[in-house]
Amino acid sequence: MSSIEGVWQGRVFRWRPLEGGWTWSLGLHARVAVYTYEDSGRPWTFIVDGVIYRRALNGTMLAKWRPKGRARQRRRLSQAEALAVETRAREQVAAFLRAWEAGQVTFRQPPPVTMRARMARAVAFDEAASRADAARFGQVYRPIGILPPDQYLAVVVQITEGCSFNTCTFCTFYRGQPFRVRAPAQVEAHARAVRGFLGPGLPMRRGIFLGAANALVAPMPRLLAGLDAVRRVFPEPRFADMFAFLDAFSGERKTEADYAALAARGLRRVYIGLESGHGPLLRFLRKPGEPEDAYHAVRAMKAAGLSVGIIILLGAGGRRFAAGHVRDTIALLNALPLDRDDILYFSELVLTPDMPYAREAVRAGIRALTPAEQRAQQAAIVAGLRFAPAARPRISRYDIREFVY
Numbered sequence: 008m009s010s011i012e013g014v015w016q017g018r019v020f021r022w023r024p025l026e027g028g029w030t031w032s033l034g035l036h037a038r039v040a041v042y043t044y045e046d047s048g049r050p051w052t053f054i055v056d057g058v059i060y061r062r063a064l065n066g067t068m069l070a071k072w073r074p075k076g077r078a079r080q081r082r083r084l085s086q087a088e089a090l091a092v093e094t095r096a097r098e099q100v101a102a103f104l105r106a107w108e109a110g111q112v113t114f115r116q117p118p119p120v121t122m123r124a125r126m127a128r129a130v131a132f133d134e135a136a137s138r139a140d141a142a143r144f145g146q147v148y149r150p151i152g153i154l155p156p157d158q159y160l161a162v163v164v165q166i167t168e169g170c171s172f173n174t175c176t177f178c179t180f181y182r183g184q185p186f187r188v189r190a191p192a193q194v195e196a197h198a199r200a201v202r203g204f205l206g207p208g209l210p211m212r213r214g215i216f217l218g219a220a221n222a223l224v225a226p227m228p229r230l231l232a233g234l235d236a237v238r239r240v241f242p243e244p245r246f247a248d249m250f251a252f253l254d255a256f257s258g259e260r261k262t263e264a265d266y267a268a269l270a271a272r273g274l275r276r277v278y279i280g281l282e283s284g285h286g287p288l289l290r291f292l293r294k295p296g297e298p299e300d301a302y303h304a305v306r307a308m309k310a311a312g313l314s315v316g317i318i319i320l321l322g323a324g325g326r327r328f329a330a331g332h333v334r335d336t337i338a339l340l341n342a343l344p345l346d347r348d349d350i351l352y353f354s355e356l357v358l359t360p361d362m363p364y365a366r367e368a369v370r371a372g373i374r375a376l377t378p379a380e381q382r383a384q385q386a387a388i389v390a391g392l393r394f395a396p397a398a399r400p401r402i403s404r405y406d407i408r409e410f411v412y
């Protein structure tokens with residue numbers, strides 16, 4: 008699908024159709040503004056005055072910008088603030104369509120017949136429509152706590168609700184949500200509701216993320232039937248690959264044969280909130296399971312043909328645990344049969360006052376690591392890794408403040 012270029016109000020523009028949406032850029036270089044919408048008219052991303060706005064399906068927005076010479080800043084906008092951003096973008100699109108109607112737009116190529124109608128749907132997605140859309144999200148989904156960074160574009164299907172443990176002192180994603188494994192019929196009904204909600208924008212997404220926190224702790228018969236239900240609702244090749252978290256290993260243990268059965272149904276990668284290879288630190292964090300459990304689980308997954316994404320928590324346990332955290336995490340990672348299909352994620356400890364961790368760290372007299380010390384901790388762990396260059400897993404940052412679904 009090729010772009011359409013032209014001039015409006017003395018500024019060049021480019022309109023590009025996407026599968027399930029379109030993107031319209033206005034101006035050039037540092038002054039460029041970019042508006043991306045789903046074909047339903049639902050806003051996706053805007054770039055205006057150097058700020059990137061990414062709309063979440065619950066109607067909030069993440070705003071990100073980089074002041075000159077400083078680190079990237081970000082702020083989560085309330086729904087009211089997000090609506091104001093949406094209104095400014097919508098008015099720009101509407102003004103363009105009015106000018107087009109009045110013959111005041113110059114096109115370098117003939118515009119496709121659908122272009123005007125597709126842009127008009129963005130104008131029709133007004134404040135009332137945006138509010139209704141966000142309310143519908145709340146009916147279709149239980150709250151979505153977090154996703155791995157490479158899964159922000161997946162379709163989330165919640166085959167479970169909440170977290171089966173909810174004990175980790177640094178995590179409040181699922182507080183107050185009881186854990187529940189959905190029956191296959193419920194999974195299918197939920198998946199159909201998700202599909203209906205995403206509507207014409209569905210092709211903007213790829214892959215299925217099986218929520219919630221610990222989806223894979225569900226018993227195998229339920230899991231297999233649940234995955235079959237998801238597949239019935241999302242049969243397209245772009246949704247063939249499925250992904251999920253497994254945060255703890257002390258519950259129902261899966262065998263290599265279990266993981267192979269899940270891989271045969273499309274499961275591709277499991278994201279593991281390992282946090283650390285240091286047992287005393289896991290106990291301080293009240294993270295269920297021991298490092299050895301993670302070791303056995305990863306071996307079984309890899310033998311079954313799955314890839315893994317392993318999340319390490321930087322700064323956990325502050326100075327008190329730093330040496331053990333680095334030493335034992337290196338040892339555990341080096342013992343795992345990782346390869347290029349796998350990802351090592353380093354995630355900074357992000358505290359909020361309502362986290363038990365904050366209170367317990369004060370009580371234990373633990374001094375927190377500064378951001379620079381956390382980066383040094385990552386560098387120390389990476390420096391200790393011994394993978395053959397051809398088998399080195401990808402290494403990436405995992406900033407939970409950037410999460411948007």
Ligand code: SF4
Nearest residue numbers: 170173175178220254
């Ligand atoms: S197991 Fe994972 S989702 Fe559950 S409380 Fe711990 S960190 Fe949070």
